[in-house]
Amino acid sequence: MQRHALLVTALATVLGACVRTPPGRPGVDPVRPAREVRQERDERAVAEEAERGGAREGSADAASTRVRAGSSDEEALRARGLVIPVAGVPPERIPDTFHAARSGARVHRATDILAPRGTPVLSADDGRVLRVSRNRFGGLVVYATDPDGRFVYYYAHLDRHADGIAEGTKLAKGDVIGYVGTTGNAPKDTPHLHFQVMRRERDKGYWEGTPLDARPFLVESGSPR
Numbered sequence: 690m691q692r693h694a695l696l697v698t699a700l701a702t703v704l705g706a707c708v709r710t711p712p713g714r715p716g717v718d719p720v721r722p723a724r725e726v727r728q729e730r731d732e733r734a735v736a737e738e739a740e741r742g743g744a745r746e747g748s749a750d751a752a753s754t755r756v757r758a759g760s761s762d763e764e765a766l767r768a769r770g771l772v773i774p775v776a777g778v779p780p781e782r783i784p785d786t787f788h789a790a791r792s793g794a795r796v797h798r799a800t801d802i803l804a805p806r807g808t809p810v811l812s813a814d815d816g817r818v819l820r821v822s823r824n825r826f827g828g829l830v831v832y833a834t835d836p837d838g839r840f841v842y843y844y845a846h847l848d849r850h851a852d853g854i855a856e857g858t859k860l861a862k863g864d865v866i867g868y869v870g871t872t873g874n875a876p877k878d879t880p881h882l883h884f885q886v887m888r889r890e891r892d893k894g895y896w897e898g899t900p901l902d903a904r905p906f907l908v909e910s911g912s913p914r
């Protein structure tokens with residue numbers, strides 16, 4: 690437990706917001722020049738938005754700035770019956786890192802799940818893939834959504850994406866979308882999945898949703914389908 694606490698502390702000090710944009714991953718997205726340009730612009734916006742939002746979140750006392758799921762969000766998330774998105778990890782091995790401090794007075798607002806490098810990363814929900822890409826902090830990432838488009842799921846620091854995962858791919862709970870790694874700004878000796886659930890906001894891009902603490906709803910271990 691001590692070692693685990695230390696790892697979490699290390700994560701808390703090292704990890705960033707997992708957003709920003711470097712070039713897309715060749716071979717994953719078909720060539721769509723205009724779309725690529727738009728996506729890269731969008732991801733830059735994510736980075737800027739995250740920096741501003743994070744600074745704002747971290748500027749006041751922690752208790753009053755906690756971002757919590759509203760009751761309707763809680764009901765909806767519970768109804769989704771999410772599976773833990775790393776194969777074989779039981780609920781008790783997921784530390785609460787949602788409110789952990791991050792660099793630049795930001796708050797993590799995501800859940801880190803530690804596992805050996807190469808462990809399958811599973812789709813937590815049914816739905817479809819929104820985006821498969823690489824960015825500076827998140828490394829190799831996948832954005833996905835549930836069947837109703839209410840929530841966005843962000844999976845980061847992947848060692849690699851699963852074969853056949855691309856924008857539009859339909860997902861079922863337990864589908865393998867990638868493998869645990871340390872791409873982006875994850876400590877190289879601490880492979881983990883950075884998992885974030887956002888409530889998609891009607892007037893904003895999918896990457897700009899409100900982060901929700903998913904950990905209370907991660908109660909079912911997942912195994913690859």
Ligand SMILES: [Zn+2]
Binds near residue numbers: 704799
């Ligand atoms: Zn993280």
